[in-house]
Amino acid sequence: MSQFLEKIKSFTLWELLVGMKLTGRYLFSKKVTIQFPEESTPTSPRFRGLHALRRYPNGEERCIACKLCEAVCPALAITIEAAPRADNSRRTTVYEIDLFKCIYCGFCEESCPVDSIVETTLKNYHFTQRGQNIMNKQELLAIGDEFEQDIARDKADDAAFR
Amino acid sequence: MKIEIEIDGKSFEVEPGKMIIEVADAAGIVIPRFCYHKKLSVAANCRMCLVDVEKSRKPLPACATPVTPGMVVRTRSKLALDAQKAVMEFLLINHPLDCPICDQGGQCELQDIALGYGSDNSRYDQGKRSVKDKNLGPLIETEMTRCIHCTRCVRFGREIAGISEMGSIGRGEDTEIGTYVEKSLTSELSANIIDLCPVGALTNKPFRYRARAWELTQHSGVSPHDCVGSNLHIHTRRNAVMRVVPKENEGINETWISDRDRFSCEGLSSPERVTSPQLKRHGQWETVDWQTALQTVVEALQDVTEHHSADRIGGIISPNATVEELFLFQKLLRGMGCHNIDHRITQTDFHYQQAMPTYPKLPVSIADIEQQELIVVIGGNTQHEQPLIHHRIRKAWDNGAKVIMINPVDFEFNFTPTQTLLVENRRLPEALTGVTRCLAESQQDTEIAKDLLQSVAVTPAHREVADALLSAKAPLILLGAGAQNHPQAGLMYALAERMAQLSNGNVGLLTAGANAAGAWLVGAVPHRGPTGLNVSKPALDVQRMWESELPAYVLFNVEPEHDCANSAKALKALSQAALVICLTSYKTPAMEQYADIILPIASFAETPGTFINVEGRWQSFQAAVIPKGESRPGWKVLRVLGNLLSLDGFNYVVNTEVTDELRSLATTNTPEQPAGPWRYPSHLPTVSEGVERFCYWPIYRSDSVVRHSQPLQKTPLSETPVVTMSPQLAQRLGLEAGTEVKVSQGGDAVVLQVCISHRMVGDTVGIAAGFLETAGLAESFGTVKIERI
């Protein structure tokens, strides 16, 4: 009897069908694969990606050169030089982050009293030449300018949990 | 008689009359405070140091409560802590929350104490007070909104600086600290209020926003600007000197430093620094590497020795050089056979040099100056020349001492001297002779220098000084720059010593530069070698060197047009010389003309070294930063030159080997006794008639580092090159303030503006040195002709 059943299974390709069942299920189930770069996975508003320096809505840079981020950075990735600006306010003359040193811990963002340095949710970037790993103030501000809306939204989303 | 008290359960035996906070500080028990400072009077107004004293219902301020027998103090009981926390809250309600942009952040007493005694949340939800900032000049930045009214700065001005510049205005919440009439602070110690301010209300202006306290590395240093040798903390960051703050040394500078010590570091980054060796080839300056430069120097020096002789080289070194540099400088030149070495660049008379001790040393320690009963200053503007010695003199005056000034100018001091004997500069020896005659006559000891004394008539002012000297137990006579640089300096020194002998007193020299004592000890003088041994043949002093117009000069950190007396003579000698080698940190326009080789050497804070201060204290220090650019520490340059010239004994590896060698020389050599007694002339030299120049170095023109410090040059104390004269003289010459005049001396002439001052006397006119504008005059103390252009 059992031999007979085995034979029938063999002739009807039962094992194959059992195997195909799994395939079939995944064929019609919701796909997890995404089409990078056209698609991307969702990220948390807390995602710690590429850094940016923000501005106030009136265009004034937020950073006041308090150097707390430089002090707190465990990887010593931040370098700041400060001096009085022409209007006597305290500003940075140099603000550099070495992305090779950075460990993306987010302490800089935590320590910032004016929400100036932030880690955006940007995670896709690359360097083609040596030296590009050091982001200077202009670059950081440019990123901030470009993604200000996203940064502000992420900050607002997360505000309740801070 | 000591009494016993108890603080926090521990018993202490203390002197009665001490305050609780002093006992606690000595025992390491922390009591928070803002207004209390150990060097200032007790104000007891911040109320932060309230402690719980048994048998007292209310908490008492530890800073103003004297200890009593059996007192039981609790600094951390509920009563004490409640009071301290309450005061903290009151102080914080109107204090801005701007720590991130405040320069005091990270080194702030309010921040530190708030961490321990403040709350994390404020109960104060109303508008905070804001206060208009005051402009206190180029050294001190203000942010008066941060002020917590501890009044330390006010008390500093009144009690230490001696000028009541700061005060509190308004009452209650509207109290403001300020100068009332907006003005720059003019005290030479003013910037100490930066250190005193417990918050960020008064901060260092040149240092503003440039670094955070936690980024700085602290190095110990010694001030290179005067003979006090103030101890410094040099704060550096990324190989740059960011600022200088005082290092406490009770015996020297207490907790203070002068503004000159604090802000001279701004000159280190001047664009006029030379950062690489340079040679003049066919009238053009070329930057070369060290090897070429050193080789050129060696060849040039050998050339001079061959064509002339080694003693046709003049070696002139700054009295601000370190012991190591001075020692190697003289060793190098003496090794070549040249004894023309001198560091006394501001002096014009060297007659007394044989009678000098091995090195000049104050007869009392700096700290003991404040215990003196009578201090006589001859020819000294001590407040500007040695601010911290002047501070001790002022303290002595405050303690009831008499202070007598014998000066050619009625210098403005921060106290009123008991007596000021004002005479024309050329009549200073006459005044001293008169005083000596009074003393000799009252002591019936008139044999010494009889003729000289008889040649001078005694005035009541002379007698008054003499009476004061006789009535004091052990008067201290100090000779300032005006006496040491005087054309009759030797005679004046001899007379001062005679005055001291007759009145049972002591004489001290307030020497120019940071290391004159070291220079004498290592033998940076033409007539003596290291440790005061006489040299085989006497050589030329600095003035003879200029007059002899030698074919070669080696200048170590000296800018003759600024630093030397009789500057025009110096410039003339240098311009005719075939070879001028400058070891220098700064290049000046004049130097470009006269120099042939420039070797860049390290400046202040860039070289290790040793200074011997005016009380004979050796103070060694390490370099805080590496020298700028290609410049190298002076002692290393000299060492390599010694090697290249194949001289013996130049194989030093570290600078301490040099000082070790000097120390061992000092223990084995017994310096010869100074030459016999001074032979007094039979009469005073004839006094020339006409207008006479008095030359002095203004406080912020004293050396090259100071001259290049921009903030110091902008202060009210910095001077411009003018010719200062009394109103009477101006009237006689028909001149008004601001008139441009031609000041001529023989063939040399300079054009200066007239400044009229009631502080000048007779026909003496003040023309400062340290300026290119006045460098064209050949004699620092000679007669001058003043003509309207």
Added chain:
Amino acid sequence: MVKMNQVCYRTLDMPEPWRLATYEAAGGYQVWRKILQEGTPRDQILEEMKKSSLRGRGGAGFPTGLKWSFLNPNTPGQKYLVCNSDEGEPGTCKDRDILRFNPHQVIEGMAIAGYVMGVTVAYNYIRGEFYEPIERFEAALKEARAAGLLGVNLQGSGVDFELHMHIGAGAYICGEETALLESLEGKKGYPRFKPPFPASYGLYGKPTTVNNTESFASVPVILSKGPDWFLEEGIPNNGGPKIFCVSGHVNKPGNYEIPLGTPFKDLLELAGGMRNGRPLKAVIPGGSSAPVLLADTMMNITMDYDALAKAGSMLGSGAVIVMDDTTCMVRVLARLAHFYSEESCGQCSPCREGSGWVARIVHRILHGEGKPGDLELLDNVAGNMMGRTICVLADALAMPVQSFIRCFRDEFEYFIQHGKSLVDGGKLR
């Protein structure tokens, strides 16, 4: 009937009472002349002063005789005597009238005190806003000098006594004795930290005694009528008559010199009773810095140092501020707090910052912007100020704040909750 005006105002009913002649007609300068003629022993006067148990009339109530004994007449060096006429306490106006109507009695009192303590130079520091009193006192000084009652070697007795007048510049804090001394020295009126007390380190660093105008004015009468008479005019430990400056909602506000220990009821009657016959609500019995007392306490109290202290307030300078039931206590406190925040000298942190804070909280409540918890905050801030400063100005603000909240909590709470007054329904008049 209560006996009135026996001491300081004894010349009041005479024509031109401020003249020397008038004063002498009333028996003035008898004691001083006797001293100059006979050289009465100092100890005897001091004993009589102590026996009279005259307590300082300026506010603290320190026994005057005892204070005088702190200054040893035999110690060498200059000593000073200072009269505190910087009468700035809200509600107080007694010294002004003494200087206006009886300046010579102050001069005589000071001269006697100077004699007792061996002081030859004295100052009277008069509040700068007083116009008439300054003129009257100046004239009286002239008269006394002309009559040989002030000056050097007076009437051949060898006694020197010179008295100078100094006009203040309008700071309440200069009524504090050490601030007054600073001001007299020409400095800013900052109270000094004590100890040392003025008796050892006073004016120009010399031993100094400072007394109130009324205290000095009481001296000649005590000595002429005897300490026993004076003591009988009061009650034990509270010797003599005292001036009460009655102000507020009474029909006849004014200065009433009545014996200490007189019931408040009688004083109120003298002052013509409550205005419009309204019921009494509360009384501040000793100047604005004294804690407030409620009507029923007041109606059963006698006006003397000990009874008021027992009731939790103080006699202070004797300024009795009477308030009827139309008074909004929030408004009263706001006025007081504003006064003290304006008058804080700004030296000590708790007072400088705290007085403004308190004033702003009360101001906020008064403008209908009070917040829940404000009363606790107010009470706590006042408590934090109390006893933690150099002088007692902080306490002078803290005490009314705490007593107002304690006594009228309902009114304050109503104002915070409803934004308007419980009493008259208004926010601001």
